[in-house]
Amino acid sequence: MIEDFYELEPYQLNKEEKAEMLTKELLELTKRHREKCQEYDMFLKAIGFNENDVKAPQDIPFFPVRAFKDVDLLSIPREEVFKTMTSSGTTGQRVSKIFVDKETAMIQQKVLVKILSDYWGKKRLPMLVIDSKETVRNRQQFTARGAAIMGLQIVARDIVYALNDDMSLNVEAVKEFLEKYSGQRFIIFGFTFIVWQHFYNAILDINYDIDLDISSYDLSEAFLMTGGGWKKLVSESISQNEFKKRIEEAFGIKHFLDHYAMVEQTGCIYAECECGHLHASNYSDVFIRDPKDFSIKGIGEKGIIQTVSVLPHSYPGHSLLTEDEGIILGEDDCPCGRKGKYIQILGRLKSAELRGCSDTYADKLSRR
Amino acid sequence: MQINYLVGKTEYLENASKTPALPVFSDKAVGFLAELSKELLAIPGIRNHTDVMSYAYWIRKASLEQAKKEVVREGINRLGRGVAFHIAPSNVPVNFAVSMTSSLLAGNISIVRVSNKEFEEVDIICSAMNRVLDKPQFTEMKQYICIIRYEHSDEITEYLSSICDIRIIWGGNNTIEQIRKAPLPPRAIEMCFADRHSVAVIKTNEYLKYVSENEGNVSEIAKKFYTDTYYSDQNACSSPRIVVWLDDKNDSDFEKAKDIFWNSLEKEVSERYELQPIQAVDKYSMLTELSMKKDGIKLSKNDNSLFIIDVDKLSDDLMDYKMSGGYFFQYRTSSLDDIIPIMGKMCQTVAVFGLDKQAVVDYVNDKGVRGVDRVVDIGDTMGLEFTWDGFQMIEQMSRIIYIYRG
Numbered sequence: 001m002i003e004d005f006y007e008l009e010p011y012q013l014n015k016e017e018k019a020e021m022l023t024k025e026l027l028e029l030t031k032r033h034r035e036k037c038q039e040y041d042m043f044l045k046a047i048g049f050n051e052n053d054v055k056a057p058q059d060i061p062f063f064p065v066r067a068f069k070d071v072d073l074l075s076i077p078r079e080e081v082f083k084t085m086t087s088s089g090t091t092g093q094r095v096s097k098i099f100v101d102k103e104t105a106m107i108q109q110k111v112l113v114k115i116l117s118d119y120w121g122k123k124r125l126p127m128l129v130i131d132s133k134e135t136v137r138n139r140q141q142f143t144a145r146g147a148a149i150m151g152l153q154i155v156a157r158d159i160v161y162a163l164n165d166d167m168s169l170n171v172e173a174v175k176e177f178l179e180k181y182s183g184q185r186f187i188i189f190g191f192t193f194i195v196w197q198h199f200y201n202a203i204l205d206i207n208y209d210i211d212l213d214i215s216s217y218d219l220s221e222a223f224l225m226t227g228g229g230w231k232k233l234v235s236e237s238i239s240q241n242e243f244k245k246r247i248e249e250a251f252g253i254k255h256f257l258d259h260y261a262m263v264e265q266t267g268c269i270y271a272e273c274e275c276g277h278l279h280a281s282n283y284s285d286v287f288i289r290d291p292k293d294f295s296i297k298g299i300g301e302k303g304i305i306q307t308v309s310v311l312p313h314s315y316p317g318h319s320l321l322t323e324d325e326g327i328i329l330g331e332d333d334c335p336c337g338r339k340g341k342y343i344q345i346l347g348r349l350k351s352a353e354l355r356g357c358s359d360t361y362a363d364k365l366s367r368r
Numbered sequence: 369m370q371i372n373y374l375v376g377k378t379e380y381l382e383n384a385s386k387t388p389a390l391p392v393f394s395d396k397a398v399g400f401l402a403e404l405s406k407e408l409l410a411i412p413g414i415r416n417h418t419d420v421m422s423y424a425y426w427i428r429k430a431s432l433e434q435a436k437k438e439v440v441r442e443g444i445n446r447l448g449r450g451v452a453f454h455i456a457p458s459n460v461p462v463n464f465a466v467s468m469t470s471s472l473l474a475g476n477i478s479i480v481r482v483s484n485k486e487f488e489e490v491d492i493i494c495s496a497m498n499r500v501l502d503k504p505q506f507t508e509m510k511q512y513i514c515i516i517r518y519e520h521s522d523e524i525t526e527y528l529s530s531i532c533d534i535r536i537i538w539g540g541n542n543t544i545e546q547i548r549k550a551p552l553p554p555r556a557i558e559m560c561f562a563d564r565h566s567v568a569v570i571k572t573n574e575y576l577k578y579v580s581e582n583e584g585n586v587s588e589i590a591k592k593f594y595t596d597t598y599y600s601d602q603n604a605c606s607s608p609r610i611v612v613w614l615d616d617k618n619d620s621d622f623e624k625a626k627d628i629f630w631n632s633l634e635k636e637v638s639e640r641y642e643l644q645p646i647q648a649v650d651k652y653s654m655l656t657e658l659s660m661k662k663d664g665i666k667l668s669k670n671d672n673s674l675f676i677i678d679v680d681k682l683s684d685d686l687m688d689y690k691m692s693g694g695y696f697f698q699y700r701t702s703s704l705d706d707i708i709p710i711m712g713k714m715c716q717t718v719a720v721f722g723l724d725k726q727a728v729v730d731y732v733n734d735k736g737v738r739g740v741d742r743v744v745d746i747g748d749t750m751g752l753e754f755t756w757d758g759f760q761m762i763e764q765m766s767r768i769i770y771i772y773r774g
Contacts (some may be wrong), residue, residue: 043656043659046656046665047655048667063656066656066657067653067656067657070661071660071661291647292673293670294652321649323646349645352647352693
C-alpha cells in the first residue's frame, strides 16, 4: 500500500529495504492494471509475462512511453478521469495522454510535497513562476510545463507569473514580488530554456530596455528550480555549470534544484541535491537497460533509462521504458546523505539513420 | 536558383528540351554505360561497396546486350520520351544511378536530383561518370546527363517539372505527395515508387529437406535472407517483413524448421549487424502498439537485434505495424489463401524458398490480387532489374512510333 511509504522519510530506504517494498507494491499495481486495463493485459500476454517470475523491481515488465501516444490507456472508468495530462514527448506530432483520477492526483501531490520538503523544508514558500499564466489556463489539458507548474502549486503560496502571455517579462509583477520577498526563502521555478531566454537574457540584455535592477534585491536564500532538460541550452553552448555560474554571478542565486521528471510519472520527481546529483526517492527507482538486449547495466554504465514508480494508479505507467539515455552514478552513498540511486541524464536517444527507400518512419509517427 | 551539378552543367539543363531524344538502347548510351561499368570495376577497393559493385556488374556490356534482346523488337520503333526528371530517394545511395540507367537506355535526357545526404557511393559513381564523359568518344553523351543537388525548393522542383516529359519519383508517400504539388505539362507522364512491403514464404518440408541435404549447414540461406533484410536495415520496399511457413501442420517439423532458420539468421546478425539504441525502442514500442490492438500476438526474442512476432491471423492492416531493423512477423498456414490479406496494393515482392515461383504468379493471377509485382527466390530481393514495381522501366520511359501496315 502506498500508505506504507508515507510513513517514511522520502530518501530513507536503503537498497534492500527499498527493493522489498517496491517489488511488492509494483507487483500489486501490475495486477491491478492488468485486471482493469485490457490493452495492458494484452501487452503482458504478448511478451509472455508471468507474475511468478517477479523477484525484484526490475522484473516488472517495462512499458514503452510511446504506448501512451498510440492508445488511450485507463485503469479506471472514463467518468472517473479527473484530469488529462498531455505531452508532446519525443518525436512526431502525436501527444501522450495520461488519464489521472482523483486518487492518483492526490498521491502525486502528496509525494511531490514530501520530496521537495526534503530540500527546502516543510513550509510552503512563495513562488515566482518563470512562465506565463496561459501555460496553466486550460485545466483539462495540461502540457508537461503546465503540469509541472500546477504540481508545484501545492508546495507553494503567493504564486506570481513572471511572464506575460507573449512571453515578455512582466517587469512590474517581478519587481513587486522581489520587493516583498528579498532576503527571504522563496522558489523561482521554470523550464531551463525559458529561464535562460525569457528571464536571464531579458533582464540582462540592455536592448530590452527593462527597468529592473536585479542587484538591488537579495536572492541568496532563493531556490531556482528548473526542469525540462538541458539539450536546448547545450546546443547554444551553455552547459549546466555555465548556467549556474552565470545566474549566480548576475542574480546572486546560490541554491539550484534541477529535476528530471516525466508526465507519465508525475509527482515522484528526481530532484538535484547539493552535490548536483539527481536522486530517486523511495517512491521510484531507475534501471539502466542495455539497448542490445534490455539487460540491466551496472553503476556507471550508459544505457536506456527505465523508471518505476508506485504512484500511477489510474493508468498503467508504473514501469516505463523511456527514450532517454542515462547513467546511475551510485546508490545509497551520495555525500548529501540521501539513500537510493542517484543518476545523470544524458538526453534523448539519437534518432535512427536507416537505409532503405521508405519514409514509413515519419509516416508512422504522424499517423493518427 | 541554386542548383549544384555533380555531373553536367546549367547549359545542358537549359537546352534539355531541344536536345534530340535517342532510340532505345542507342549505341551511345550503351557504350557510355559499359564504359562506366569498366571504370567503376577498376577502382581499387570497390569490393567494399557491394551496392556499387552490383550496379557496375548490372551495366557491363554483356548484361546490357542481354537486356537489349529482351526490350528491342524487330519492327517496333522505340524512342526516348524526351526529358526525364528523377527524384532519387534519400536512403538508397545507388538508386539514383539505377533510375538514370533505365532512363538513358530508354533514350531520354536524364536529370536526376540526388538527396542532400552525403553518400560515398554517390561521389564514387558521379566522379567515375565525369571521367568517362571527359573521354573524347563520349563528348556527345554529356548533354544527356545532369546529376544535381538542391536544398528543398518548390521553385526548382516546379521548374524541372515544367520542362520534363516524364517524372520519376522515388520515395516515401510523403515525398510523392510533396513533389506532386508541382504540376506537369499536359503530355508528361509520371512514375511513382511509393512505400511498399514484401513477404517471404517458405515451404517447411522443403526447408528441412535442404537442412538434411546440407548436413545442417544452413548459413548460405541465412546469409541470403540477411541480404534481403538487414543489409538495407530491413527498410527497403523489397525487404520481407513477414515469414510465412507453408506446411501441412506437422508441429514438430515446424518447430524444428523455424528454430534452425532463426538461429542461423541470429548468428549472421550478431556478427554483422549494428543495432542503434533507438531501434530497440522503436521495435519494442511498435510491438507494444500491435499487441494492444490485436489479439494473439506473441513476441520471441533473445536480444534486440531480432524480434520475431507470431501472429495467429493475418489482417489487411497488419503491415501498419511493421518496423525496420530486424522485426519480423511470423505466420504458419497450410494454404496461400490465408495470406491474401497482406498481398494488397502495398505488397511488392514475394520471396520464396521451396516454392515454385510460377505457382505463386498463377495464384496471384487466379485471385486477381491487387499487389505482388515480383516473385523472387530468397536472397534475390535486392537484385537490380529493368522491371520494377510492375513497370517495365525502359518501355515505360520510351514511346512507340507506330507504323500502320494495313
